[in-house]
Amino acid sequence: MNRTPLTHERIFREEEFAGSYARRHQKMAEKFGHECAEKLTSRGFRAGRILDAGCGFGGTALVLAQRFPDSEIVGIDLSEPLLRLANRNAQAAKLERRAKFEIGDVEKIPYANHSFDAVLNINMVHIVENPVRMLDEIERVLKPEGFLFIADLRRSVLGFIEKEIRAALTLDEAKHLLNPSKLRAGKFSSNALWWRYET
Structure with missing residues (x-):
């Protein structure tokens, strides 16, 4: 894979940087939330973890959490500044x-086997050190x-503009990456900026 490594070290230690990151990504995060909610609703999901x-x-x-008022939502991350902001x-x-x-x-997700009715993973595959291990844990x-709903940046010609896109996977690389994982069968889709995998 021809990826540019990407580090997010500042997001783990700097409150101000984490706040700036959140402001830049708020609309995107909400868009994915509504997309996931629509997909869950279309599959008959009403409540769960x-x-x-x-x-x-x-x-x-x-x-x-707003769309499914009878559900419990759990979020995990390693960035304490982002988690403080989330809470x-x-x-x-x-x-x-x-x-x-x-x-x-x-x-290394700190929950028991088969604990969740739905798992989403947005914009993480290109960031983590061992994506296959993460997918197996999911x-x-x-x-x-x-x-299951996974979405991540898709590397494209726009990579020359944005470092984050240079660190992302192409659609073929994403498909190749998922092959050795234990992830259940699902469907890929993509557009110019994102690839998605869902069940």
Whole structure:
């Protein structure tokens, strides 16, 4: 794979940088939240436990908490500044009883097998050190009949503009990456900026 390595070190230690990151990505996170909610609703989902593996500032998860008021939403991430922001956002929206954001490694998810009715993973495949391990962990905690939604940046000619896109996978690389994982069978789709994999 011809990827440019990407580090997000500042997001793990700097409150101001984490806040700036959240402001830049808020609309995108909410868009994915509404997209996931529509897909869940179309599959008959009404309530359950939802995991946002790599939740960041909680933008996507909080949309799901609003859309599914009888559900428990759990977000995990390794960035303490982003998690503090996620929990503040949950409190501001009066969702803190149903939306919890905790320290957790997506490559070693701290929950039992088959704990979640739905798992989403947005914009993480190109960031983590071992994406196959992360995908295997997602499969482990997802119930057999559970819903899976993965979306990540797609590397394209736009990479010369944005470093983040240079670090992303092409669609073929994403398909190749998922082959050795234990992830259940699903469907790929893509557009100019994103690839998606879902069940």
